[in-house]
Amino acid sequence: MEKVCPICNALDEVNQACPRCGQAMKDGGTLQNYLGPYSPYMDGDWIPLNMIDYGCTHLVYCPHCHYDIRVVWNFVII
Ligand SMILES: [Zn+2]
Numbered sequence: 001m002e003k004v005c006p007i008c009n010a011l012d013e014v015n016q017a018c019p020r021c022g023q024a025m026k027d028g029g030t031l032q033n034y035l036g037p038y039s040p041y042m043d044g045d046w047i048p049l050n051m052i053d054y055g056c057t058h059l060v061y062c063p064h065c066h067y068d069i070r071v072v073w074n075f076v077i078i
């Protein structure tokens with residue numbers, strides 16, 4: 001048994017409508033991908049590292065109006 005993120009492992013898909021324009025939003029990858037010395041996501045309300053234990057945080061973006069949100073997916077056991 002293993003705990004995995006359903007989005008990272010293509011077991012589930014993003015099913016989120018953009019709150020701004022209503023278009024389907026897309027997975028922009030895990031937020032860990034955006035960590036870096038110049039990342040704008042290092043500022044402000046960055047998630048504490050211990051949250052990584054129970055979920056996988058993804059950036060979900062709207063390709064239509066470029067709105068983006070962070071969504072935490074709970075790990076699933078496979
Ligand atoms: Zn993930």
Ligand SMILES: [Zn+2]
Binds near residue numbers: 022064
């Ligand atoms: Zn949008």
